[in-house]
Amino acid sequence: MQVQADTSLGTKLFLLRALKNPLRLGAVAPSSRHLGALLARYTIVDDFSPIIELGGGTGALTRALINTGLDPKLLYVIELDPALAAYLKSALPQVNVIHGNAAELDQILPPEVIGKVHRVVSGLPMINIPESIQRKVLESCFKIMAPGGAYLQYTYSPRSSIDAKAYNLKKKRLGTIFRNLPPATVWEYTKAV
Ligand SMILES: C[S@@+](CC[C@H](N)C(=O)[O-])C[C@H]1O[C@@H](n2cnc3c(N)ncnc32)[C@H](O)[C@@H]1O
Structure with missing residues (x-):
């Protein structure tokens, strides 16, 4: 299934929410399709496992995942900002959008998803x-997550935004996308044994 690119209404909403709460949004624009494509390549591992997206914004990455072939019913998008969560629910009704805090993921996900996730x-x-x-x-x-699961994070600094050692994680740089505002680097974190 293919979904349309975000409308200018979505882009305006992103900017308005970023002006209201710049630290929470942490960006001036939604992710580019080039960043979405790189993330999708490492996120979709099979045709049946649920995938969690943290911080959906206006759905730039959500769309990239769907347009790369992910069944939207497998996607659970967590968004803290109430206006953005409401927008996502109306713009992408096939996706499971949860208005909530990523720090409480284990409490806000439906129980049937827990233990089956390979990528966040x-x-x-x-x-x-x-x-x-x-x-x-x-x-x-x-x-x-299921054993062996990985957490993927993009960041606008060339360095990892997560101190992997402090959380007993291993990190790997998956790539940098310059065609994004600002350029973004994608990192993968897995449990260190
Ligand atoms: C940089 S934007 C990313 C938007 C989108 N994923 C994209 O690629 O364009 C970060 C998003 O994370 C959300 N966010 C920040 N803290 C959060 C939290 N604790 N739980 C869930 N969402 C959060 C913000 O509201 C914002 O929509």
């Missing part, structure tokens, strides 16, 4: 998130 993909602005909340987000993600 995150657009959360980790650089602006206090260490104690980062820990809750990561702990909660690895609690709901």
Whole structure:
């Protein structure tokens, strides 16, 4: 299935919410399709496992995942901002949108999803998130993932925005996309044994 690119209404809404809460949004524009394509390549691992997206915004990455072939019913998008969550629900009704906090992922996901997730993909602005909340987000993600699962994060710094060692994780750089505003680097984190 293919979904249309975001409308100018979505882009305006993103800007308005970013002006209202710049630290929470952590970006000036939705992700480009080039970043979406790189993330989708590493996120879709099979045709049946649920995928979690943290920080859906106006759905730029959500659309890239669907347009790369992911069944929207397998996608669970968590968004903290009430206006953005409402927008996502109306713009992408096939997707499971949850208005909630990524730090409480293990409590807000439907029980049937828990333990079946192989990838969590995150657009959360980790650089602006206090260490104690980062820990809750990561702990909660690895609690709901299947063994061997990976957490993917993009960041606008060439460096990892997560101190992997502090959370007993291994990190791997998957690539940098310059055709994004601003350029973004994608990292993969897995449990260190
Ligand atoms: C950089 S934007 C990413 C938007 C979108 N994924 C994209 O690629 O265009 C970050 C998003 O994370 C959301 N967010 C921030 N903290 C959050 C949290 N604790 N739980 C869920 N969403 C959060 C913000 O409201 C915002 O929509």
